[in-house]
Amino acid sequence: MNELLAIIEQEPFFEDMAPEHRRLLAACAAKRSYTAGTRLMRDHEPTETFWLIREGQVALESPLREGSVAFQTLGPGDILGWSWLLPPYRASYDARAVTDVHTLRFDAGVLRERMEADPTFGYVLMKHFAALIVQRLQAARLQALDIYSHGGSEHGH
Amino acid sequence: MHVMAPQAVDTLIRLLSGDGYEVVGPTRRDGAIVYDRVGGLDDLPVGWTDEQAPGHYRLRERDDDALFGYVVGPHSWKKYLFPPEETLFRLTRQPDGSFVTEPGESHVPPRAFIGMRACELAAIDVQDRVFLGQAVQDRGYAARRRDLFMVAVSCAEPGGTCFCASMDTGPRARKGFDLALTEVIDATQHFLVAEAGSDAGRAMLDRLEPRPASDTEQTAAERVWAEAPEKMGRQMPGDAREVLNRAFEHPRWEETAERCLSCSNCTLVCPTCFCSQVEEVPDLEGQRTERVRRWDSCFNQEHSHLVGGPHRESVAARYRQWITHKLATWHDQFGTSGCVGCGRCITWCPVGIDITEEVTAVRRDPEGRG
Amino acid sequence: MATDAAATLPDQAMAPQAWRIHSVRRDVASNEVFSWTLYPEPGVELDAAPAPGQFNMLYLFGVGEVPISVSAITDDGGIVHTIRAVGSVTRSMQDLEAGAVIGLRGPFGTAWPLEQARGRDLVLVAGGIGLAPLRPVIHAALQRRSEFGRVVVCYGARSPGDMIFRDELDAWEARDDVDLRITVDRGTAAWRGNVGVVTQLVDRGGFDRRNTLAMICGPEVMMRFTASALERRGLKPEDIFVSMERNMRCAVGFCGHCQIGSHFVCRDGPVFPYPVMEPAFRIREL
Numbered sequence: 001m002n003e004l005l006a007i008i009e010q011e012p013f014f015e016d017m018a019p020e021h022r023r024l025l026a027a028c029a030a031k032r033s034y035t036a037g038t039r040l041m042r043d044h045e046p047t048e049t050f051w052l053i054r055e056g057q058v059a060l061e062s063p064l065r066e067g068s069v070a071f072q073t074l075g076p077g078d079i080l081g082w083s084w085l086l087p088p089y090r091a092s093y094d095a096r097a098v099t100d101v102h103t104l105r106f107d108a109g110v111l112r113e114r115m116e117a118d119p120t121f122g123y124v125l126m127k128h129f130a131a132l133i134v135q136r137l138q139a140a141r142l143q144a145l146d147i148y149s150h151g152g153s154e155h156g157h
Numbered sequence: 158m159h160v161m162a163p164q165a166v167d168t169l170i171r172l173l174s175g176d177g178y179e180v181v182g183p184t185r186r187d188g189a190i191v192y193d194r195v196g197g198l199d200d201l202p203v204g205w206t207d208e209q210a211p212g213h214y215r216l217r218e219r220d221d222d223a224l225f226g227y228v229v230g231p232h233s234w235k236k237y238l239f240p241p242e243e244t245l246f247r248l249t250r251q252p253d254g255s256f257v258t259e260p261g262e263s264h265v266p267p268r269a270f271i272g273m274r275a276c277e278l279a280a281i282d283v284q285d286r287v288f289l290g291q292a293v294q295d296r297g298y299a300a301r302r303r304d305l306f307m308v309a310v311s312c313a314e315p316g317g318t319c320f321c322a323s324m325d326t327g328p329r330a331r332k333g334f335d336l337a338l339t340e341v342i343d344a345t346q347h348f349l350v351a352e353a354g355s356d357a358g359r360a361m362l363d364r365l366e367p368r369p370a371s372d373t374e375q376t377a378a379e380r381v382w383a384e385a386p387e388k389m390g391r392q393m394p395g396d397a398r399e400v401l402n403r404a405f406e407h408p409r410w411e412e413t414a415e416r417c418l419s420c421s422n423c424t425l426v427c428p429t430c431f432c433s434q435v436e437e438v439p440d441l442e443g444q445r446t447e448r449v450r451r452w453d454s455c456f457n458q459e460h461s462h463l464v465g466g467p468h469r470e471s472v473a474a475r476y477r478q479w480i481t482h483k484l485a486t487w488h489d490q491f492g493t494s495g496c497v498g499c500g501r502c503i504t505w506c507p508v509g510i511d512i513t514e515e516v517t518a519v520r521r522d523p524e525g526r527g
Numbered sequence: 528m529a530t531d532a533a534a535t536l537p538d539q540a541m542a543p544q545a546w547r548i549h550s551v552r553r554d555v556a557s558n559e560v561f562s563w564t565l566y567p568e569p570g571v572e573l574d575a576a577p578a579p580g581q582f583n584m585l586y587l588f589g590v591g592e593v594p595i596s597v598s599a600i601t602d603d604g605g606i607v608h609t610i611r612a613v614g615s616v617t618r619s620m621q622d623l624e625a626g627a628v629i630g631l632r633g634p635f636g637t638a639w640p641l642e643q644a645r646g647r648d649l650v651l652v653a654g655g656i657g658l659a660p661l662r663p664v665i666h667a668a669l670q671r672r673s674e675f676g677r678v679v680v681c682y683g684a685r686s687p688g689d690m691i692f693r694d695e696l697d698a699w700e701a702r703d704d705v706d707l708r709i710t711v712d713r714g715t716a717a718w719r720g721n722v723g724v725v726t727q728l729v730d731r732g733g734f735d736r737r738n739t740l741a742m743i744c745g746p747e748v749m750m751r752f753t754a755s756a757l758e759r760r761g762l763k764p765e766d767i768f769v770s771m772e773r774n775m776r777c778a779v780g781f782c783g784h785c786q787i788g789s790h791f792v793c794r795d796g797p798v799f800p801y802p803v804m805e806p807a808f809r810i811r812e813l
Contacts (some may be wrong), residue, residue: 012732057721059722069713069714069715069716070714070718070722071714071722072722072723073710073714073720073721073722073723075721075731076731077730077731077732078727078730078731098719135730138752139723139724139726139727142724142726142748142749142752143712143713143723143724145748146685146712147654147655147712147745147746147748147749148654148655148656148683148684148685148689148712148745148746148749149685245541245542246541246542246543248543248588248630250588253628254626254627254628255545255547255568255628256543256545256588256628256630258542258543258544258630260542287780287781288781291779291780291781291794292779292780292794293540293541293779293780293781295781296541405806405810405813406810431781431782431783432782432783432784433777433781433782433783434776434782434784435592435776435777435782436591437589437590437591437592439588439589443589446588446589453782453783453784455783460774460783460784461773461774461784462774462784463772463773463774464613464614468773468774468812469812470812471812473812474811474812474813478786482786486786486788486789489789490780490789490791
């Protein structure tokens with residue numbers, strides 16, 4: 001538990017959180033490792049979990065895309081999974097370990113109950129996840145813009 | 158203070174020609190007063206004046222024989238110092254695939270400019286800073302600028318689109334000339350007051366054999382200088398730079414863009430606009446080619462060409478670029494306003510967009526609430 | 528009134544000088560990106576050696592001139608330029624082979640502030656062909672490796688096939704004193720690396736927020752979001768530098784085409800401190 005708390009305290013994602021909120025998170029966390037090729041999430045399946053990736057790489061893949069080509073990869077420091085936050089609590093893509101992956105795995109079902117019971121905690125965690133989702137959304141937009149295609153130029157950009 | 162008869166201008170032109178100068182001055186052509194070669198007083202628009210208003214220019218005969226009874230026309234001296242087209246380099250292919258580069262500039266005769274207005278002296282100072290005041294100097298400009306003999310005229314009757322008084326560049330010629338003339342004309346008298354501004358000017362003035370001004374003549378000249386600033390057709394707000402520096406997102410630019418034809422007239426008649434582009438002009442055999450510089454305008458879409466498309470695609474952005482550069486960012490670049498208050502851009506705009514009115518409108522409504 | 532304008536003008540600033548293409552390297556399957564190693568013809572000499580970040584005007588006889596950043600500087604007076612064939616001039620240049628003579632004038636503009644990075648972590652973020660203008664600064668930093676803290680090189684490309692200088696990227700990858708991070712916007716089945724925008728490489732940190740200098744080169748939107756990501760990581764805006772792209776023609780502040788607000792990109796840039804260019808990212812069509 002103290003070890004988990006120490007890990008959480010060092011992660012930028014949990015920065016600015018009150019000590020009691022970090023303790024709540026640590027209480028729902030466990031260290032988990034996955035070998036390369038493991039599927040952590042499967043599109044459309046119920047999910048009551050999110051992960052903090054500590055080592056290794058995870059690929060997010062949409063089964064709709066041919067040959068399951070990754071549309072995004074996550075690495076150390078990244079959070080995987082937010083489907084647990086909102087109904088219907090189902091994953092919207094596949095997540096596959098590209099390498100061996102070491103994580104903190106959070107029991108989101110329990111966390112969600114805590115968030116309902118303690119709206120201050122609920123608001124803080126929701127805010128952190130909202131910021132994360134916005135960041136991912138912006139990144140997806142940039143990706144969709146295909147910025148390197150006409151980029152550049154005669155001057156060498 | 159020295160006084161000369163109007164006829165002295167004829168002598169001046171002939172003396173300068175005799176000294177080897179190509180003498181250029183105002184002359185009447187195609188319904189406008191333009192700058193061209195002059196051989197004597199007869200070539201000047203004696204007895205003519207101009208009516209100027211936004212999008213409006215018309216010559217009219219005066220009821221006197223004033224030599225300089227008009228203001229500035231569509232031309233400026235820029236066309237001589239920074240010509241509309243200039244071959245910068247001629248390159249020749251060598252047998253080994255290499256090439257030789259030679260300057261394209263041919264010999265330029267020393268020139269004398271007659272009848273330069275105070276705003277035009279200021280405009281040359283502005284272009285000097287662009288072409289001579291940066292790390293690299295423009296060789297052609299420097300050559301043409303050298304050995305110039307400049308005869309200024311202080312404006313007695315500013316025009317309808319003039320606003321040099323509010324730009325602090327005129328109407329009296331105070332510096333940057335070899336000779337400056339002030340014309341005094343009324344029912345009883347017609348003479349020129351002459352001042353020298355350089356050694357060359359003093360030497361020339363001596364040869365014109367002026368006489369000292371009497372007290373009444375001096376008073377008459379001083380009245381011209383005192384009254385001219387009151388006759389300005391327009392005025393630029395003194396804080397134009399600050400106003401524009403806060404107005405990048407002002408809705409006024411969209412409104413102005415609905416009228417602006419993006420025709421680039423304003424930049425062509427402007428005596429300080431310096432944008433240019435260089436074109437490659439190869440011969441048919443591909444053995445010789447020239448790098449030819451031509452005036453360009455920030456109103457042309459290709460001016461802001463980038464690979465993905467022009468950076469300033471909208472007319473609003475191009476108008477904003479022009480006016481903001483002219484009145485605000487020019488200060489940061491060259492330590493002076495890029496506008497000298499000559500009013501040409503107002504007169505020659507086909508739809509009469511008025512630079513002073515644009516600034517005034519933004520100033521009146523800085524937030525653009527309408 | 529006569530001026531004292533100096534008769535001795537640095538003509539070299541305006542006139543193309545003859546340089547010979549020593550070798551051509553072609554990157555990217557489409558051959559759209561190519562690099563020339565250039566040496567001056569006899570009698571041709573630059574006023575100053577180009578510094579990383581600066582650009583030259585490259586000229587093709589009978590065709591025209593384009594501004595191209597320096598992509599590498601060799602020890603023996605050669606200059607490498609990496610060019611993407613996207614316009615009429617660069618497309619004509621695309622077909623030239625070793626031995627051909629082109630025109631060159633320069634160097635122009637501002638350089639990357641490598642000296643300011645001494646004793647600090649260095650973060651270099653390149654997008655697309657923006658790797659080319661950052662290459663000489665990476666070379667210089669690696670040559671003087673001990674003078675800097677951590678060296679983080681982030682590179683974002685459209686797809687694995689669009690990456691340039693792959694051999695060099697592999698060499699940097701193999702070094703344990705460079706933290707090389709690569710991502711592509713679109714992966715392939717064979718691609719084992721990162722997928723996602725280049726900003727997420729910055730989001731992973733790995734540098735001292737209080738003591739880092741960052742240099743960014745790529746499309747404007749990429750530089751804007753990368754600068755924001757670096758700020759989010761705690762970097763001060765003044766420790767971030769960007770290289771701007773505008774229609775540079777004369778390269779010396781005469782022709783007016785490359786203005787961004789008060790700045791001539793050719794003269795005052797192309798490398799600018801981020802706070803100076805921040806308005807240009809924010810104000811449309813500035």
